[in-house]
Amino acid sequence: MAKPLILGNFLPYRLSVLSNTISQDIADIYDREFGLDIRQWRVMAVVGETPGASASEVTARTAMDKVAVSRAVAGLIELGYLTREPSAADGRRSELRLTKVGQGIYDQIVPLALQYERDLLARLDAGDVKQLEALMTRLADVVSPDHELW
Amino acid sequence: MAKPLILGNFLPYRLSVLSNTISQDIADIYDREFGLDIRQWRVMAVVGETPGASASEVTARTAMDKVAVSRAVAGLIELGYLTREPSAADGRRSELRLTKVGQGIYDQIVPLALQYERDLLARLDAGDVKQLEALMTRLADVVSPDHELW
DNA sequence: ATCAATTAGTTTCATATGTAACTAATTTTG
DNA sequence: CAAAATTAGTTACATATGAAACTAATTGAT
Numbered sequence: 240m241a242k243p244l245i246l247g248n249f250l251p252y253r254l255s256v257l258s259n260t261i262s263q264d265i266a267d268i269y270d271r272e273f274g275l276d277i278r279q280w281r282v283m284a285v286v287g288e289t290p291g292a293s294a295s296e297v298t299a300r301t302a303m304d305k306v307a308v309s310r311a312v313a314g315l316i317e318l319g320y321l322t323r324e325p326s327a328a329d330g331r332r333s334e335l336r337l338t339k340v341g342q343g344i345y346d347q348i349v350p351l352a353l354q355y356e357r358d359l360l361a362r363l364d365a366g367d368v369k370q371l372e373a374l375m376t377r378l379a380d381v382v383s384p385d386h387e388l389w
Numbered sequence: 390m391a392k393p394l395i396l397g398n399f400l401p402y403r404l405s406v407l408s409n410t411i412s413q414d415i416a417d418i419y420d421r422e423f424g425l426d427i428r429q430w431r432v433m434a435v436v437g438e439t440p441g442a443s444a445s446e447v448t449a450r451t452a453m454d455k456v457a458v459s460r461a462v463a464g465l466i467e468l469g470y471l472t473r474e475p476s477a478a479d480g481r482r483s484e485l486r487l488t489k490v491g492q493g494i495y496d497q498i499v500p501l502a503l504q505y506e507r508d509l510l511a512r513l514d515a516g517d518v519k520q521l522e523a524l525m526t527r528l529a530d531v532v533s534p535d536h537e538l539w
Numbered sequence: 540a541t542c543a544a545t546t547a548g549t550t551t552c553a554t555a556t557g558t559a560a561c562t563a564a565t566t567t568t569g
Numbered sequence: 570c571a572a573a574a575t576t577a578g579t580t581a582c583a584t585a586t587g588a589a590a591c592t593a594a595t596t597g598a599t
Contacts, residue, residue, distance in 0.1 A: 242500075243438070243499070247450070249508070250509065250510070251505070255408050255429065256529070288393070298547095302503070303540085306550090312548095326572065352399065359400065359532070360399070370520055381408065382414060458578090480564050481576065481578070482576095
């Protein structure tokens with residue numbers, strides 16, 4: 240008989256369930272504490288890292304599509320967490336920056352996110368964490384060998 | 390200064406991008422070759438493993454919600470890949486089984502899926518694969534310690 | 540310099556999705 | 570055993586999502 244497929248042992252499935260569970264856990268925190276969805280948070284994370292980034296830079300660095308970025312940005316401006324200024328150098332682009340309020344939110348979320356990550360990794364010892372990161376890097380390289388940003 | 394958060398180094402983010410990329414790759418294969426979406430395929434995978442399973446068994450074993458299972462089942466019956474018979478023991482349940490045609494599709498997909506997995510893991514040596522599985526199991530146990538099915 | 544092609548970003552539209560409400564069958568409680 | 574509570578599954582509704590069309594600005598080609 241041919242080799243059977245047990246969904247629960249199938250790596251892509253397990254990875255998907257694991258990742259979705261984690262993403263949902265984190266989404267619940269962001270939503271409960273700050274009323275943000277994951278996409279909005281990702282935009283804030285990039286803009287917080289790189290003030291003045293444009294929407295297309297955010298798109299390139301978040302694996303989000305440009306429509307999703309556009310909507311997340313609109314929502315964040317609406318909330319008063321982001322500003323958008325036309326780029327002097329290129330009239331098509333806008334430069335995104337956190338407002339004072341947005342920076343305050345950002346400064347609160349970052350430690351929460353890092354804490355979540357620490358809690359997650361607390362069950363693994365330091366060597367395992369290194370190993371996990373190496374494995375993920377290699378897998379990411381297999382599935383999207385052209386992408387050098389992550 | 391507080392520790393910064395670099396999205397591209399943040400494990401939950403990396404996991405999400407990796408998993409979504411893999412899921413999308415696979416979804417493209419199923420869609421192109423058989424016109425199935427991921428949810429339909431997952432239902433077929435469970436029913437193929439466990440003929441006579443009910444929709445709620447599928448729900449429990451796929452991390453899908455019951456509405457998604459209901460719709461996937463309806464689509465598969467429509468396609469002629471699945472049959473639904475009321476359970477003699479419990480009139481609320483239906484027993485799901487692959488049709489001949491559905492079984493033929495299933496028998497074609499399983500090797501494709503396993504091949505994809507093999508290709509993915511081909512870059513890792515056998516010890517790394519074991520390690521990856523162990524790490525995923527431990528992480529899954531951290532994020533959903535109550536779920537014993539995966 | 541002008542026209543074509545590309546890029547940034549938004550809007551539109553059709554579909555996908557999840558929550559909640561619902562029906563029907565079963566189990567539990569008293 | 571009758572009423573209440575639970576469970577299986579579907580339907581309805583409101584929102585989320587992505588593909589494609591669109592506008593505006595820039596770059597490239599001639």
